[in-house]
Amino acid sequence: MAEGMLSLSWNNHRATFCHILSTLREKERYTDVTVACDGKFYQVHKLVLSTCSEYFEKIFENTPCKHPVIVLKDVQTDELEALLSYMYEGAVSVAQNDLARLIKAAEVLRIKGLAVPDEPPLSESCSKRVTQSRNASDDRSSPHPKRRRREESNTSLQGAQTSTSPPASPRVSSFESEGETHHSTSRTQSDSRWMDQRSSEREDQSTDHPLDDRLGDHTATSRSSPTPPQVEVMVDETLVKEEMVDHVDNSQDDIVDSGMDYGSMGSDSRLDGSGGGEEDPSSQMLPNKFEPKINPSQGQAQQLPDAVVEALAGPSGMQGWLSGCEMPTGFSGLEGYSGGDGSQDVHPPPQGQPVSQSQAHQLVLLESVDQRTGETDASGTSQQHAVPKILRCCQCSYTTTNTSHFKRHAFRHTGEKPFSCCFCTYSCNQKANLHAHIRIHTGEKPYACSYCPYRATHKSSLKSHMFKHR
């Protein structure tokens, strides 16, 4: 269900991080190492130093004390200051005359990106974008990881960072490029942008979902089967940093666990919702065809009362948010009473999987009752009588003769809300309700009072308003 997974990007993450790091250094907050150089002391952070230099990293590994003092002898203060600025900010301005001296110091300290090839945390795609943003003169950039590996295989790390070779460009160039890239792909100030972003993120997904689509029949745009997260994209190289899909997977695992808990909780506590008290005793007699076939925990779900079922569907609205302006992710055709009309599950079940058809049956058990004989017919095949069948919900006392209403009612128990607002996270199970909801975004107030300028979004509001005039 890749459609339900969103990749959250902090637009200015790198810039913010660098800025905060520099600020912390200026304020000497959280510093845990002192670098002494030519009589001067610099309060810095192990994390930063070890990140930017394996030299420092090894020093800290072999220095268990909490706040070591590192005395640098072969480095001058201006060089150290430049290198610190480089490490904290990713960039430093240096006079051309001082460049060789700075590189020399960087070599001594094995500063990544300057004297030592930096590790490639960037994804390949990200690297490509960075590369594309560079001009020809940017050959100074850090060696490409693959090329670097070759070099490392032939020479020592020290040898690879030859002083004769041009100094690797500071990572800041990469940061800036990445930052711009993220800006272009992750702005989420509006849901429409979010839609665009998501559609652009998945290049293979060519279908946009304009409002009309959303308001229209979702069958045409629904996805019949959930697709796994974009793992194949993640496995390649190191996209983890950017896409965070692995985190989503983990969260899904968590959801699985919680779902199991919910299931056991529901079966134990029997929190009776609205339908509990009025539940038809006959509903307890489950036809064999509705016996749970998936696993025990899912079978428990079928016994859940409305409140629990709806809680399983997710009270936070996150699912709706996850679906966002996308089409609902999971697709749950409620076989037997949905008629394959493209009912969609925007509330993924706690297992992190869309409600399968069989699962849906487990969530809501519906049976038809012959009005004259009173015989139940779960398969809905007793049509030899002309009289309308009474469709009775097994989860509550709802009865109707209208199959459409019956199916619609089933949404209440399955938690399906196929109609999602393209302006916010709201979703509902009736299109008309979505229309009414969208009025709060559009400001439309179609119901005008004929006696005063009052206008209402709901006709019932107007009706109550009209009492004032009577």
Next chain:
DNA sequence: CAGCAGGGGGCGC
């Protein structure tokens, strides 16, 4: 005011 859910009726197959 906004959300929710059920009823009625038109329309097409």
Next chain:
DNA sequence: CGCCCCCTGCTGA
């Protein structure tokens, strides 16, 4: 007969 739309009323904030 089923789908879809609109209407309506109830409820809670």
